[in-house]
Amino acid sequence: MKAVIIAAGCGSRLKSEHKGIPKTLLKIKGKRIIDDIISKIRFCDITEIIIVTGYESEYLKKQLQNYKNSDIKIKFLHNSQWRKPNGISVLTASKLLTESDQFILLMSDHLFSRKMLVDIVDYPITSKEALLAIDFKINAIPDLDDGMKVQCEYESGKKYNIKKFGKKITEYNAIDAGMFKLNYNFFEALEKSIAAGNCSLSDACNLLTKQNRMKGLDIEDSLWLDVDTPEIMELTNIFQE
DSSP states (O other): EEEEEEEEEOGGHHHHHHTOOOGGGGEEEEEHHHHHHHHHHHHTTEEEEEEETTTBBBHHHHHTTTTTTOEEEEEEEEOTTTTSOOOOHHHHHHHHGGGGGGEEEEOOOOOOHHHHHHHHSSSOOOOEEEEEEEEGGGGOTTTTEEEEEEEEEEEEETEEEEEEESSSSOOOOOEEEEEEEETHHHHHHHHHHTTTTOOSSHHHHHHTTTOOEEEEOOTOOOOOOEEHHHHTTGGGGGGOO
16 A cells, blocks of 8 residues: 655645745644654555655655655655646656555645544455545535535445535535545546546546446544635644644
8 A cells, every 4th residue: 555645736825824835844733734644644554655746846855854764655756737736646646656556645735533544544445446535524614615525325334435526516415535545547537537628636536426436435523624724724723643
């Protein structure tokens, strides 16, 4: 198992907080967001991490030199088209993965509980499935308008079959929590979507929904936050780990 972290964006809505540095370097309770993510990846015994950079790429790489001699192996890939939708960054990671690889995909500006990551790492998927952490606690989402909505149906255990996916859908029962477990063949959907001019990660996910290959994992009581605005920064005290 490997981990991919997408860290290419500039965090335009958080400029007042990050003042020009990559927002994954912002500190929450004295700890950088990226360090919190890496520590939880390490807890799951994943030691190979691919970080896709874009905005202030060299600065971010320099700030992560403290991992150079650790048990964590970090490789960097630069997405020169980082201003475009995030599917481009995800596809960039394919350069350092092989057809036999299964990997966890994480967003560099998300905080999440350790249990949430453990659950999705441990949950089995078939070679054709893609698994997304989904949150049914809709009323607790602080920025629901900007949230990626999910319409899904119960399948078995904690797994759901995702039928629709998007920020603008009006019928939904869960929210995308920004954490995926994927097989290498997910890149085929990304390539097809991007070739059609649809470059976001959600566009590729919607291709898989039509084939009943996009699955959701109920995160139950686990906590997470997409740290995207100053208002959400003020909510980060809910994380005790």
